[in-house]
Amino acid sequence: MAWDLLLYVPTVLALGSFGLKLWYGGQQSWGYLLFFMACFFFIAGANRILGGRLMVLPNAPVSMDVSKKRVLLQLRNGNKIELVKDLRFFSDYAGKSFGLTGLDLSGRKRQYVFHRGQFGGETGFNDLKSILSVYR
Numbered sequence: 001m002a003w004d005l006l007l008y009v010p011t012v013l014a015l016g017s018f019g020l021k022l023w024y025g026g027q028q029s030w031g032y033l034l035f036f037m038a039c040f041f042f043i044a045g046a047n048r049i050l051g052g053r054l055m056v057l058p059n060a061p062v063s064m065d066v067s068k069k070r071v072l073l074q075l076r077n078g079n080k081i082e083l084v085k086d087l088r089f090f091s092d093y094a095g096k097s098f099g100l101t102g103l104d105l106s107g108r109k110r111q112y113v114f115h116r117g118q119f120g121g122e123t124g125f126n127d128l129k130s131i132l133s134v135y136r
């Protein structure tokens with residue numbers, strides 16, 4: 001989470017500051033563009049930090065049940081998502097996170113990124129990665 005904060009906060013502040021300077025300096029079109037970019041990075045960063053890292057958004061997965069034919073995700077808002085078709089597992093090279101995609105029961109494509117420490121300790125994360133590796 002600290003890395004995301006170090007990435008997004010200075011970017012949003014710099015874009016917003018330059019946008020203000022250009023807006024009041026008489027170049028409103030460039031200022032508008034920089035404000036738009038600052039808002040975009042703010043929304044993307046907030047979604048990544050609050051949904052992926054801190055898991056406080058309603059659609060953030062808080063638990064996972066894996067079997068051979070499906071993956072059941074429990075969301076913070078109480079809903080359950082069952083990924084049953086086209087399941088794919090993607091691991092990063094550093095081993096700090098992995099991605100999971102698939103189609104749910106209604107045919108909607110779902111994509112999730114899970115980080116180390118999100119579902120317990122190091123052993124739980126590695127066990128989950130080894131179980132999900134059959135979906136590569």
